[in-house]
Amino acid sequence: MAARPGLVGSLALVVALFLSTEASADQLYRVSGKDSFQIGSRDLRSEIVYDGTQSLTIARLGTTTRYVAHVTYTKTDAGASARATGSFASIMLPSGEQRDERNGDPDFLTILNQPFAVQLDLDTLREVARLDSPVPFAFASPMTGGRLSGTLRHITDGTILGERVVGVGFEARGPMRGAIPEHSDILLSGAMRMTGAAYYTERTALLLELEATLTISGNLADKASSDPVTIVYQRSMRATATREAASTRPSASARLR
Secondary structure, three states, rough: OOOOOEEEOOOOOOOOOOOOOOOOOOEEEEEEEEEEEEEEEOEEEEEEEEEEEEEEEEEEEEEEEEEEEEEEEEEEOOEEEEEEEEEEEEOOOOOOOOOEEEEEEEOOOOOOOOOOOOOOOOOHHHHHOOOOOEEEEEEEOOOOEEEEEEEEEEEEEEEEEOOOEEEEEEEEEEEEEEEEEEEEEEEEEEEEEEEEEEEEOOOEEEEEEEEEEEEEEEEOOOOOOOOOEEEEEEEEEEEEEEOOOOOEEEEEOOOOO
């Protein structure tokens, strides 16, 4: 969910990522999602369901690191299904600046177009694993651009594809004023709430699973009506395999986005 979050305190979001790797690897993911939209008395309801697969390529280019994600999926809207594709490319510079090179992901289904960085450095991951209480963070929602603030916390760790993973739970809230995503003619005054969980490998600090839900609720901000509106965006991404083995261990400061 194209803004990048930031942590306050010991963890800072939206900062640099450098990888000590001379090879590239494709990490594969299963992707699913659902968008639901409802306006009260106007009886306007819709639901869109997404299901597909994604590949993430990581490559070291001199002193920079490039991430490229490609997703292929089925989009089902009002019972009609169609095939679609999306892509997103980001590059990390030696200065620590992250630069999004290409955003061809209108349905927010690539792992690079989400609230959390796709990879952390190991020191940051260890900080997360040691958290014994929630810490504050803030970010701008990629879907709406609105600012949200909330907390991160260490949640139960586990195993994905035989890899030990560290869990991060998050919850954030913020105001919503302006046009509704995908419905620019409808203005809303209300609030946003995002919740979810992310899981990073202990070995390489790569994001292997993400569950995120963004709920927007409020009322139409026009003179003709103040109907209640509820919009829910759900995204789920989970690693399924690695196409090509390669060492991608972070070597310097990276942060949750």
